[in-house]
Amino acid sequence: MQLILISGLSGSGKSVALKMLEDLGYFCIDNLPAALLPQTAKLLADEGYNQMAISVDIRGAVSLPALPACMAELRDRGVDVRLLFLESKTDTLVKRFSETRRRHPLSVSNPALTVTESILLERELLADLIELGHRVDTSELAANGLRAWVRQFVALDHSRLTLIFQSFGFKHGIPLDADFVFDVRCLPNPHYDPLLRPLTGKDEPVARFLAAEPAVGRMADDIERFVANWLPVFDRDNRPYLTVGIGCTGGQHRSVYLAELLTRQFSRLRQVLVRHREAPHED
Template sequence: MQIVLISGLSGSGKSVALKLLEDLGYYCIDNLPATLLPQTVRLLQGEGHQRVGISVDIRGAQSLPALPDCVADLKSQGLDVRVLFLEAKTESLLKRFSETRRKHPLSTLHTDYTVAECISLEREILASVADLSHRVDTSELSANALRAWVKQFLALDQSRLTLIFQSFGFKHGLPLDADFVFDARCLPNPYYDPSLRPLTGLDQPVIQFLEAEAAPQAMYTDVLRYLENWLPAFDRDNRSYVTVGIGCTGGQHRSVWLAEKLAAHFAQDRQVLVRHRESSPT
């Protein structure tokens, strides 16, 4: 039985993720109190369900402290339990609440709080859930990109550490879900070549441009050596995910090239995902 728990900040895309699971044939439950998770799983097992998606979030705040123990108990029974935590920058969430004109769930209990204060309190309450999850920053993601990333998440082998290389543009902000961030803005920039500007780091002319220079190769070698030295410590710490952010100015050329090159090396003996935040599906 595979159980996918979806949590995260209000407005971060949880409904998009849960609807995707439903479309993929998962039996889905929205807003389940964490304390009801063990009984619900037993019931669904008895009914023969093999794939289940459950949303657990701030609407059941009083039961959230029980979630880590519930997840550990289910995993001890040999169940495939995956926890996906969606988050976004406060400015992105404020924009979404403004566009939809929806109230924040915490505003009912804290009537004197602004939406920004509710978001801050929600982050604090959900911190323990985020710590046991695969985190995804949806600040700059379209709904289609989020669906694609969730599908990647579902395909992972949970028994192995997953190394995620994510390119991004600094002008769009740092990714919230990165464990490491490396800055490629000091490298020669293909953007200033008019013929390369519309391309990305996935295109051969851009690859040739960067690999003809000494600095990009030197940075690649240094980042590679750093990660090879420290990833074994994350293995020993039983981490499930390590996200490496690679940034350049716009997130189209240098960061994409470096993320792809590092991913190709580590994919030889590790489980690897590559995500390009600024060139994801629209």
């Protein structure tokens, strides 16, 4: 049996993720108190369901502290439990609540709280859950991109550490989910070539341009050496995911090229994903 738990900040895309899992054939439940997870999983298993996705978040705040113990109990029973934790920057969440005109769940019971205060309080209440699963920053991520990342998450072998190379643009902010961040803005920029400007680092003309620059090769070698030296430490710490952010100015050319290059190099021996936050997403 496989159980995927969806948690994270209100407005960060949990509904999109749950709907994607439903489309993939999972039996989905939204807003289940954490304390009911073991009993619910057993009931569904008895009914013949072997793929379930359940949203557990601040709406069930009273039982959230029980979530780690419930996950451990389910794993002891042989259930493949995975947690996907979604979050976004505070200003992004405020904008989303303003656009949808929805109230934050915490302000329902405490109307005196502003949206910003509710988000900051929720972030504090959920802080202990972040390390329990796979953390994804959806601040600059379109719905199609999140759906694609959910599909990736489902397909992973969760018995092994997953190494993730994520490109991004510094002008859009540093990803919240990055464990390491490398700044490659010092490298030659294809943006200044009018023919290369509309392309991305995945396109052959941009790749040829960057591959011909010695500094790009040195940067790639340095990042590869650093990550390779530290990966065994994360293995020993039983970390399920390690996200390496690679940022250039706009997140279209240099960071994308290096993320793709490093993914190819590490995929010979590791389970590796590549994600591009700013570059167009393939759905």
